[in-house]
Amino acid sequence: MLEIIDLVKKYDSGPLALDGVNLKIEAGDIIALIGPSGAGKSTLVRCINRLVEPTSGKIMLNGVDISSLNKKELREARKNIGMIFQEYALVERLSVMENVLSGRLASVSFWQSLRRNFPQKYISEALSLLDRVGLGDYVDTRADQLSGGQRQRVGIARALLQKPDLLLLDEPTASLDPKTARQIMRLVVDLVQEKNISAIINIHEVKLAELFTKRIVGLREGRIVYDEEAAKLDTDALTLIYGEEDWESERPAEDESE
Ligand SMILES: Nc1ncnc2c1ncn2[C@@H]1O[C@H](COP(=O)(O)OP(=O)(O)OP(=O)(O)O)[C@@H](O)[C@H]1O
Incomplete structure (x- = not known):
């Protein structure tokens, strides 16, 4: 359902950030995108919904080339793409409910959005999503009163309220402690499976990628150098993706208890 073809990104300065990326993701796939800092x-992730403008290449989502859409068409296409950020991107002074409903701003009229007058069906869906992410008791709490993990749960509910086909996650656990990071990853993976959508997760923690996703894509210097089942990620693969390192000693047996 998502096919990226020969994607190239050149920022104004520096080398190619993406150097001919090809990637195919079927409905229901969850992939972890790993790689060293600066790999792209x-x-x-941000080229897929054009938060970053690609230099060339195609991004085919359900048969539509996202890279060729005009502004209006892009607004429409973005309704199918949910995004979850490292820093949550919540409006601090608004309530949890208002933040979640903002995931539907693009689907209501200008006047409704101005008055934040959302149809009842979006409110009901938001309530049920907030229950699902464990925030049923926080509907009226202001975002600035939440912990990092709670904020990310709001971010997840907001993205899912859009009913996207594709979820993009840009380092969703990077600001969280290890236990909360696992809880968030588990929640994301469960929800993505429940709703049969696809997800691409840019993640630094290799262990989380291995634990929670089935497919790992390794990026290095703007190119995909690895694309395999998560279970196959071994020290050779880590060397290919990140370069030489004593990976065995870096990979102690993980204590699975929480
Ligand atoms: N706005 C920008 N302007 C110029 N160069 C940029 C910009 N954003 C990223 N780059 C460069 O593009 C390359 C890829 O950066 P990107 O942030 O995509 O890598 P990354 O793999 O996500 O890194 P990290 O894991 O450190 O976040 C890097 O060389 C970076 O310096």
Whole structure:
């Protein structure tokens, strides 16, 4: 359902951030995008919904080339793409409910959005999503009173209220402690499976990628150098993606208990 063809991104300065990326993701796939700092992970994720403008290449989502859409068409296409950010991107002074409903701003009229007058069906859906992400008791709490994990749960509910076909996650756990990071990853993976949508997760923590996703794509210097089942990620693969390192000693047996 998502096919990226020969995607290239050149920023004004520096080398190519993406150097001919090809990637195919079927409905229901969840992939982890790993790679060293500067490899182009964030650029790739953000090119898919054109938060970053690609230099060339195609981004085919359900048969539509996102890269060729005009502004109005892009606004429409973005309704199918949810995004979850490292820093949550919530409006601090608004309530949890208002933040979640903002995921539907593009679907209501200008006047409704100005008055934040959302149809009852979006409110009901938001309530049920907030229950699902464990924030049923926080509907009226202001965003600035939440912990990092709670904020990310709001971000997840907001993205899912759009009913997207594709979810883009840009380092969703980078600001969270290890236990909360796992809880968030588990929640994301469960929800993505429940709703049969696809997800691309840019993630630094290799262990989380291995634990929670089935497919790992490794990016290095703007190119995909690895694309395999998560279970196959071994020290050779890590060397290919990140370069030489004593990976065995870096990979102690993980304590699975929480
Ligand atoms: N706005 C920008 N202007 C110029 N160069 C940029 C910009 N954003 C990213 N780059 C460059 O593009 C390359 C890829 O950056 P990107 O942030 O996509 O990598 P990344 O793999 O997500 O890195 P990290 O894991 O550190 O976040 C880097 O060389 C970076 O310096």
